Amino acid sequence: MIPISIKALQTLLNADLVGEDVVIDALSTETSTLSHGSLFVALVGERFDAHDFVITAKQNGASALLVSQHVSCDLPQLIVENTKLALGQLATWVKVQCDVKTIALTGSCGKTTVKEMLASILSRKGQTLYTANNFNNDIGVPLTLLRLQPSHDYAVVELGANHIGEIEYTTKMVKPDIALVTNITAAHLDGFGSLEGIARGKGEIFEGLADGAPAIINLNSNGGLYWNSVLESKQLLTMSESDKSADYHALNVHQIDEGCFQFDMVTPVGIFPIILSLPGEHNVANALLAASAASNVDGITMKEVTEGLASVAALKGRGMITFPRPGLRLIDDSYNASVAAMKAAVDMLDSFDGDKVIVLADMREMGKYSGTVHQDVAEHLNKASIQTIITYGSASAVISEHCGGQHFDNKDKLIAYVVKLIKIKHTVSVLIKGAHGMKMSQVVAAIEEATTC
Missing domain, CATH: 3.40.1390.10 (MurE/MurF, N-terminal domain)
Structure with missing residues (x-):
């Protein structure tokens, strides 16, 4: 500070x-x-x-x-x-004192991954401050800004929210030079009330942008008409994994080692080969978002972009792959869960050959939509070739019912079952995912402990 x-x-x-x-x-x-x-x-x-x-x-x-x-x-x-408002005032003052190029981002899922990608890219050029852990709410954002020093060249600030008005407050504090929204999907429905509420709430990030500043949206998942008025005065840039009309899009997407992907990125200044260090095809879209923002920062070249995307370190709980013992591929995606993130996890596990086990817990903060969104995940999972399906909680029971899985209401019994299962299955890929409040990291820890004893 x-x-x-x-x-x-x-x-x-x-x-x-x-x-x-x-x-x-x-x-x-x-x-x-x-x-x-x-x-x-x-x-x-x-x-x-x-x-x-x-x-x-x-x-x-x-x-x-x-x-x-x-x-x-x-x-x-x-x-x-x-004191909370005073904390925000102090953070706003610190931000003004530091002449730092700032990118702010929000969205229903993928925020943290895109933030890590941006940090990896920008750090190749200069000293970069970026959001630590999950410090992305109306307290975490000012605490992030208070870490700024005049020596910083860049800042990447993640803005999270579970209700309308929260991002309006934090974006005016951050005053970003570039802002992006990763996507709009079912998450925190209890607080936002509907997908329309999510779109309105996430779109608040653009209110912190000056006229003419770059605003980046996902052509496949955005706020549509709800954003038109706020985007009128901005420099609109688009990305899409599949839509070739987007300013940034992907060609020749294919899987390489350990679930990671390679593709050709089409940009306004040319086509560049990209190799990702993080597993999952959903990270192609995340990479396009990061690249579209970083390449609009003065001094950042495609060399920094391609090298940065190729060297992003996986975060525990966010799709990290480890091998606790020979033959066991453990995918720790336990940090949180939304509908889109659940489907992406299913697709990632499904991309591996051999025996596969998925352990899913409830998605929380879905309110009256809880039954619908869990059924949506169940229907997506039913199309995959995943041999063993295990669920935990109350809302996720519908997934096992629809897909012929094994459901547990008790976590100790769940852990005992999973640990026994991986001892029987010598060569297997296991993915763990659920809402943060479901504490599925405990299941990951139990598997790791059982395989090292």
Whole structure:
């Protein structure tokens, strides 16, 4: 974080100051990550109030506090009406201080992969800040921006949301130079209410763009008429894996080693061969999105684009392939699940030869659409040549019913069954996927442990 005095923050945030002036050079909303010189931001949520932990914050090295009420602590205190909004104000100020080319992205799925691809490309040219982990909501985005330094050349900021208005708030904070939406599909339906709500919510990202700035959309999955007005003043760029009318599209797509793909990328400046380091044909579309954004950054050539896409490291829980023992291909896609992501996982596993096992858990936050979207996945899975289908949860039971699978309501019993199964099947590919709240990473860990004992 850029060093700043508490006195300067008082003016910036229109806050009351209690205590002496100090300089802070770090910030945290968690007491466990504080260090000397840090500002502790006491956020308030539905089920917590961080004002209760200011003494712990002091003990862990905090030098000052950002609070919404006076607290009994001898550290300097900045008192504001709302600490979350003040966090956003501070992040907005930091972004203005750093002259950094910024790409913002959102979408129903693929955001994190595209973000990692962009970071891999831009890092070849300059110092790049990019969203860590899942810091993509109305708290995570400002925390990401607060990591900016004047030495950064580029920033890649992922914007997530589960309701209308959240991206409108964060995109105005980020003020991107380029913005893109990966796709629009069934995810967080409980909060958005409908696919129309998702389209409107994701389209808010373009409100942070200046007139004439590049706005990138997926011709196969976008907001359509809902985006027309906001895109009128932008430089519209399109991509598609299959539609040859798109500015960026793919030709000669074919699978190579370990589920990865190779293709020719058609761009406004020529055709370039692309080899992907991440498995799954869905990553062809992700690569086109990343390439379309990166190639519109001044100074980035197709050399950086092709090299960056060829060297993206897989993330745990997001389609990472490992071999815990000879003969066992374990595909850990356990981090989260939407309809499109579930179907992509099915297709990826189906692309491998030999015996295959898929373990799927519920997709969450689907509201009244839960039955419909799980049935949709079931119908897609039924077309694949996957020999063993296992499901866990409540909503996913329909998948096993439709596809002749084995369903479990108890995770311990599920794990015992899967571990026994992989001991019987010597040569097999196993894919694990489900909503983050279903904690399917526990199944992955159990398989890894069982194969190393």
